[in-house]
Amino acid sequence: MSGTDDKHRNGFFDALRARTVSTEVSQTVPRGLKIATAYAWRFLVLAAAIAVLVWIVIQLRLLIIPLLAAILITALVWPLFSWLLQRRLPRWLALILTLLLTIAVVVGLLWIAIWQITQDAASVRDRTVQGIAQFRDYLIEGPLHLTGGQIDDAVRQAFGILQEQAQLLLSGALAIGSTLGHVATGILLTLFILICTLADGGGIWRWTVRLFPVRARSAVDGAGRAGWRTVITYARTQLLVATIDAIGIGVGAALLGVPLAAPIGVLVFLGAFVPFVGAVLTGALAVFLALVYNGPWIALWMLVIVLGVQQLEGHVLQPLLMGSAVKVHPLAVVLAVAGGAMVAGIAGAVFAVPLAAFVNVVWLYLSRRGWEQPVDPGPDDLIWSTVPRRRRMTA
Numbered sequence: 001m002s003g004t005d006d007k008h009r010n011g012f013f014d015a016l017r018a019r020t021v022s023t024e025v026s027q028t029v030p031r032g033l034k035i036a037t038a039y040a041w042r043f044l045v046l047a048a049a050i051a052v053l054v055w056i057v058i059q060l061r062l063l064i065i066p067l068l069a070a071i072l073i074t075a076l077v078w079p080l081f082s083w084l085l086q087r088r089l090p091r092w093l094a095l096i097l098t099l100l101l102t103i104a105v106v107v108g109l110l111w112i113a114i115w116q117i118t119q120d121a122a123s124v125r126d127r128t129v130q131g132i133a134q135f136r137d138y139l140i141e142g143p144l145h146l147t148g149g150q151i152d153d154a155v156r157q158a159f160g161i162l163q164e165q166a167q168l169l170l171s172g173a174l175a176i177g178s179t180l181g182h183v184a185t186g187i188l189l190t191l192f193i194l195i196c197t198l199a200d201g202g203g204i205w206r207w208t209v210r211l212f213p214v215r216a217r218s219a220v221d222g223a224g225r226a227g228w229r230t231v232i233t234y235a236r237t238q239l240l241v242a243t244i245d246a247i248g249i250g251v252g253a254a255l256l257g258v259p260l261a262a263p264i265g266v267l268v269f270l271g272a273f274v275p276f277v278g279a280v281l282t283g284a285l286a287v288f289l290a291l292v293y294n295g296p297w298i299a300l301w302m303l304v305i306v307l308g309v310q311q312l313e314g315h316v317l318q319p320l321l322m323g324s325a326v327k328v329h330p331l332a333v334v335l336a337v338a339g340g341a342m343v344a345g346i347a348g349a350v351f352a353v354p355l356a357a358f359v360n361v362v363w364l365y366l367s368r369r370g371w372e373q374p375v376d377p378g379p380d381d382l383i384w385s386t387v388p389r390r391r392r393m394t395a
Contacts, residue, residue: 075228
């Protein structure tokens with residue numbers, strides 16, 4: 001018995017000494033290092049969770065992209081849809097009219113662009129070839145005195161860089177698909193989800209909220225509604241910004257006699273949905289057409305118009321309208337667009353800003369415990385558009 005007691009006693013003292021040494025070592029570690037390591041392992045766990053989430057999204061890209069596209073389109077057409085509902089039209093009739101008017105606008109813009117392209121394509125092609133030849137002669141005979149080989153090498157390098165960048169964007173992790181069947185399936189799925197969200201957004205949201213624990217439903221409900229209002233505001237604001245960009249650059253091109261002014265305006269309108277980047281690239285196309293078709297002076301004036309529109313967007317529209325809409329700093333918007341493009345190509349660039357705005361508003365709502373001060377949803381709350389008031393907080 002005494003031997004057993006000695007073993008227990010020695011084990012106890014060994015454990016006590018080890019604990020004392022551990023305590024002494026812990027006391028010698030600086031407090032800042034302790035805090036840093038505590039944040040570090042939590043950050044690693046969070047990064048791993050985000051990596052798993054991104055992997056799941058990539059695997060379900062053929063579903064995620066149409067879902068995000070349908071939600072963004074819903075936010076774009078919601079002002080029209082809600083206006084029709086306020087006129088006391090039946091919901092099914094308002095839905096049909098919204099879809100028909102949206103399709104009519106899109107088809108009309110595409111028809112105008114395609115019509116002008118077919119009318120001016122041959123002339124633009126001939127003038128482009130002629131302009132490129134004149135510019136090449138200027139580089140050879142002008143003050144630069146370049147050789148034909150140097151020009152050809154520079155052109156090949158430029159085309160190589162453009163091809164690499166285009167492949168990077170088109171082959172993003174979240175590309176809808178590489179085949180026509182994938183694209184067609186994505187369009188049909190987007191249309192189906194759009195119809196479902198307009199027809200029964202309240203039912204979809206109530207079902208989603210019920211997936212969470214009862215104690216968390218108020219927070220999820222309030223955060224979702226706050227995020228949705230932000231997405232609607234973003235869509236409205238971006239639509240206004242895109243329209244101003246398209247009118248400014250398109251009308252400027254038409255007044256200067258630049259060919260394909262209508263297609264340029266349509267491209268600027270579509271490209272403006274990628275903040276800061278899309279309108280710049282499409283505006284560069286207008287400057288290029290002016291250079292090869294109208295000469296350097298008209299190209300210079302076209303560049304002035306494009307830069308003026310960009311300055312208006314960057315210093316007035318984006319800070320005043322978009323800043324209040326998405327509640328995200330312009331630097332964060334640029335970084336979100338760049339990161340989205342690197343991760344998911346064109347799709348990532350398009351959806352990066354609304355996703356960042358949604359996450360930002362949801363995070364702020366949850367951190368401030370906004371559900372403890374419930375606010376009645378406004379007319380833009382699609383998720384509660386079919387829910388009676390007495391059921392709103394219990395759904």
